[in-house]
Amino acid sequence: MHTAPDFPDPRLHLADLLQVALDSVAPEHAAVDIFIERPKQAGHGDFASNLAMQMARTMKANPRQIAERLVAAMPPSQWISEVTVAGAGFINFTLTASARTAVVSRALAQGSAFGRGADTGLKVQVEFVSANPTGPLHVGHGRGAAFGASLASLLAFAGNTVSREYYVNDAGRQMDILALSTWLRYLELFDELVPFPPNAYQGGYVREMAEQIQAAHQDNFVHPAAAVVAGLPVTEDLDEILDALILAAKDLLGEQWKYVHQHVLTEQLADCRSDLEEFGVHHDVWFSENSLHDTGMVAKAISALEASGHLYEQDGAKWFRSTSFGDEKDRVVQRDNGAFTYFAPDIAYHLNKFERGFDRVVNVWGADHHGYIPRVKGALSALGIDASRLDVTLVQFVSLFRAGQKASMSTRAGEYVTLRQLRHEVGNDACRFFYMLRKSDQSLDFDMDLATSQSNENPVFYVQYAHARICSVLSQWEGEEASLVSTDLAPLTHETEIALCAQLGEFPLLIQNAAKDFAPHTLAFYLKDLAAAFHAWYNAERVLVDDIATRNARLALAVATRHVLRNGLSLLGVSQPVSM
RNA sequence: GCGCGCGUAGCUCAAUGGAUAGAGUACUGGCCUCCGAAGCCAGGGGUUGUGGGUUCGAUCCCCGCCGCGCGCACCA
Numbered sequence: 048m049h050t051a052p053d054f055p056d057p058r059l060h061l062a063d064l065l066q067v068a069l070d071s072v073a074p075e076h077a078a079v080d081i082f083i084e085r086p087k088q089a090g091h092g093d094f095a096s097n098l099a100m101q102m103a104r105t106m107k108a109n110p111r112q113i114a115e116r117l118v119a120a121m122p123p124s125q126w127i128s129e130v131t132v133a134g135a136g137f138i139n140f141t142l143t144a145s146a147r148t149a150v151v152s153r154a155l156a157q158g159s160a161f162g163r164g165a166d167t168g169l170k171v172q173v174e175f176v177s178a179n180p181t182g183p184l185h186v187g188h189g190r191g192a193a194f195g196a197s198l199a200s201l202l203a204f205a206g207n208t209v210s211r212e213y214y215v216n217d218a219g220r221q222m223d224i225l226a227l228s229t230w231l232r233y234l235e236l237f238d239e240l241v242p243f244p245p246n247a248y249q250g251g252y253v254r255e256m257a258e259q260i261q262a263a264h265q266d267n268f269v270h271p272a273a274a275v276v277a278g279l280p281v282t283e284d285l286d287e288i289l290d291a292l293i294l295a296a297k298d299l300l301g302e303q304w305k306y307v308h309q310h311v312l313t314e315q316l317a318d319c320r321s322d323l324e325e326f327g328v329h330h331d332v333w334f335s336e337n338s339l340h341d342t343g344m345v346a347k348a349i350s351a352l353e354a355s356g357h358l359y360e361q362d363g364a365k366w367f368r369s370t371s372f373g374d375e376k377d378r379v380v381q382r383d384n385g386a387f388t389y390f391a392p393d394i395a396y397h398l399n400k401f402e403r404g405f406d407r408v409v410n411v412w413g414a415d416h417h418g419y420i421p422r423v424k425g426a427l428s429a430l431g432i433d434a435s436r437l438d439v440t441l442v443q444f445v446s447l448f449r450a451g452q453k454a455s456m457s458t459r460a461g462e463y464v465t466l467r468q469l470r471h472e473v474g475n476d477a478c479r480f481f482y483m484l485r486k487s488d489q490s491l492d493f494d495m496d497l498a499t500s501q502s503n504e505n506p507v508f509y510v511q512y513a514h515a516r517i518c519s520v521l522s523q524w525e526g527e528e529a530s531l532v533s534t535d536l537a538p539l540t541h542e543t544e545i546a547l548c549a550q551l552g553e554f555p556l557l558i559q560n561a562a563k564d565f566a567p568h569t570l571a572f573y574l575k576d577l578a579a580a581f582h583a584w585y586n587a588e589r590v591l592v593d594d595i596a597t598r599n600a601r602l603a604l605a606v607a608t609r610h611v612l613r614n615g616l617s618l619l620g621v622s623q624p625v626s627m
Numbered sequence: 628g629c630g631c632g633c634g635u636a637g638c639u640c641a642a643u644g645g646a647u648a649g650a651g652u653a654c655u656g657g658c659c660u661c662c663g664a665a666g667c668c669a670g671g672g673g674u675u676g677u678g679g680g681u682u683c684g685a686u687c688c689c690c691g692c693c694g695c696g697c698g699c700a701c702c703a
Contacts, residue, residue: 088646097645103683110683134646135683179703219703286702336703364701375630379701389703417631418698443632444696484651485640488632490696492639497652503665506651512665520662560643572641575650586658586667627665 054126054149057552058083061094061140064127068120069098072113076102085553092131092139093147093549099136110136147545148536150552154607155532161610162554164206164562171207172400173199175411176323176330177214180315181225182250184322186493187413187445189466193482193620194442195411196328197567200618202409205562210405213330214396217312218337219389223293224248225315226308230268230296232257233307239272244292246285256314260307268307270299322467326475327620339392339399348395348430349380349387357429367394372425372434393419394426401432409565414441414488440565443490464495473498479620480507483571506575510616511624513578513585517609518625520590524602531603538600543584547604550580554611567619574615581608 054060062081070077079101086095099114106113114132121130126146131139154161175195178188196211203209216222228248231241236257243249260268279291297304316333323330339345349365352358358365363383367390370377380391400408412419417439424434447454447464454464470478477498484506485491498505521528539548553573561569590601616623 082643084643084645086646087642087649091646095646100645100683137646181703216703221703362701366701375699382701384701386701388701390701413697414632415697420631441632441697489640490633494639497639504652505665508665509651512663516663516666523662564643568641572650579650582666583668585662586664589662591662626663 054146056555057094057126057142057146058556060124060126061096064121064124065096065098065117065138067122068117071120072116073102073106076105085549086137086139091133091137092129092141094140094142096138096140097136099132099138103136114138144537144540148539148548148604150548151536151539151603151607152532154551154610155603158610159614162558162614163204164555164559167206169207169406170210170404171202171407171409172210172212172403172405173202173409173411174212174214174400175199176319176328177216178319179216179221180312180319181221182248182315183252184319184466185463186447186466186469189326189469189478190445190482190491191411191413191442192323192326192328192466193479194440194487194567197479197483197570197619198409198411198440198565200620201558201562201567201570204614204618205558207407207562210332211330212332212334215316215333215335217316217335218340218392220290220293222308222312224289225253225311226304227289227293227296228253229256229260229311230300230307231292233260233268234270234272234275236261237266237269239269239275241272241275241292244285244289246289252318256311259314260310268300268303274299326466326470327479334396336392336396339395340387344395344399345387345392348398349391351398352380352394352426352429355429355431367422367426367429369422369425372421372428374421374425378422390422393423394430397423397427397437398430398432401427401436406436408437410437410439412439412441414443414490417441438565440487442487445491445493448492448494449496469493469495476511476621477505477507480510480571481505483568483619486566486568506571507621508627509582510574510578510612511621511627513581514609514612514616514623515625515627516585517581517605517612520605521602521609524591526602528606531599531606534599534603535596536600536603538594538597539604541584541588543580543587544601544604547577547580547584547608550577551607551611554615570615571619574612574619577608577611577615 061083065081066077069079069081079098081096081098082101083094083096086092099117100110102108102113103110111132114136118130118132118138126143127140128143129141131141133139157163173195175198176184176188176192178184184192199209199211225248228243231243231247232254234241275292275295278295280287282288300307320333349358352367353365357368357371358380359368360366364379365381366377367380368377378390379388380394381387397408420439423439424437427434427437449464472495473481481493481498482491539545557569557573561567584604588601590598590605592598592601613623
């Protein structure tokens with residue numbers, strides 16, 4: 048066996064060498080960050096550093112001369128075949144053949160752990176989706192789900208302990224409106240016709256829930272339509288009428304109102320949950336907003352704010368002085384009638400997150416919520432919590448296009464394409480990958496015609512196809528993969544093989560950067576690039592050749608590639624088919 | 628009006644302050660007696676919205692302007 052001595056990550060190795068040179072050439076700059084990049088241009092070596100250019104400013108010297116001195120002061124390395132100074136002062140490194148291919152050995156040895164970061168010891172919570180359980184999830188929620196799930200997986204793989212959470216808005220007016228909508232549909236089943244408010248929930252699922260209640264309780268909840276509309280105010284204000292209807296329903300139904308309310312909540316939550324699970328999106332904790340009220344956490348959080356002097360009274364209401372923390376205006380937390388605003392449980396919830404011991408908390412929010420960031424962070428600061436421990440990642444909107452037409456996305460009107468429909472038409476894998484093909488702060492045009500009728504052209508198949516091809520070769524080989532671990536990699540010399548090795552070597556750093564930047568889309572792009580490097584190699588060279596040494600080296604490269612494809616795709620929630 | 632985000636190839640989108648701004652798609656021309664052609668190779672395509680500034684160097688950082696989206700409740 049020609050097992051090479053362990054070669055560490057090339058970036059770390061090169062940075063170490065440069066650090067030694069730096070300490071000797073310019074000790075006063077020893078603290079400068081040494082950055083090792085991979086040149087885009089072939090001919091500039093395997094790696095490059097701009098260290099000399101960074102130092103030129105303060106040293107007031109020619110960067111090329113600094114580079115020459117650094118190179119001269121660098122200790123020799125058995126892994127480097129050439130060091131040159133080029134361009135404006137770049138130091139370009141060319142690795143030896145064994146250093147270039149060493150990543151294959153590492154990937155084979157580590158398998159599903161290849162790319163995994165060292166344990167950071169940090170507990171991180173990712174809260175995502177958290178849609179009101181007032182109807183089916185739509186394609187916008189789907190983006191938040193795909194993004195949040197991939198981000199959470201990425202953070203975990205990068206070395207953090209991650210908890211995935213869904214905040215259930217089970218208190219408040221929207222749930223009351225849904226319960227009312229369902230009850231009115233229920234009454235219709237008994238010909239008690241109350242004019243259905245245009246601002247109530249119109250979707251067909253509301254009628255379905257009404258039929259469920261009818262099946263379980265027959266006419267037990269029926270009241271005359273005349274009684275429902277009896278005390279309605281005469282006004283043009285639709286919201287006022289809706290609130291009056293809710294009051295009437297509560298009044299007429301008494302304890303039964305709670306049943307209807309609970310039923311619609313349970314039903315919608317179950318639907319949402321199964322939808323997400325089918326999408327490969329899992330939450331560890333489903334946190335109830337109601338529980339914040341029931342356990343007194345809301346009241347506790349508000350009194351904590353009051354005790355620290357950040358509340359004041361005006362017009363009978365209690366205000367949080369959020370302007371002290373950079374917000375545009377102060378916010379009411381408790382109305383003059385004693386009821387808390389929606390903001391109050393939000394404060395309690397975020398306080399609770401940190402009381403549960405999370406070092407960092409990540410909220411994945413729709414872009415329309417960006418205005419709430421200052422007040423939530425402000426509340427945390429006021430409660431003595433370092434607000435920088437809370438990160439809010441905004442996910443921009445999704446516009447769905449069908450037959451060239453922009454589809455309506457009105458939740459209340461019930462006229463929208465659901466996540467379920469999208470998944471069934473496009474497929475889970477394509478959905479998950481498509482959602483990841485742009486950064487979160489970019490609005491997304493989802494072209495369903497392209498995703499369905501031309502689904503062969505979806506990039507996800509390109510990546511999965513690389514995986515299937517490798518599986519196919521391995522099954523024809525009929526050998527033991529374990530025997531490849533200590534294979535001599537010297538036969539890997541073709542330029543497409545070197546390029547593929549280089550791409551594999553980028554994976555661990557990519558994971559770290561993607562996690563640091565909350566940018567799972569970079570993983571999707573990386574996998575496309577990796578698949579491209581594989582396909583190029585696969586077309587240029589044959590794996591199952593007669594020469595044993597060459598064959599084994601190429602098999603090892605194929606297996607290493609498959610490890611990275613698997614690790615990457617599974618982080619994105621995309622399956623890795625053996626054949627397709 | 629104020630605040631946040633975004634303007635990159637015909638279209639959809641990438642690019643930790645680095646060398647000649649890249650992919651896909653579309654278009655053009657090649658590659659299967661050979662491990663999967665859902666693949667590969669080659670080609671044309673750009674004043675990175677616009678005007679300044681910082682820097683050895685700017686798609687990236689700062690300021691103005693233009694355009695698009697979102698938000699500006701004692702609603703959730």
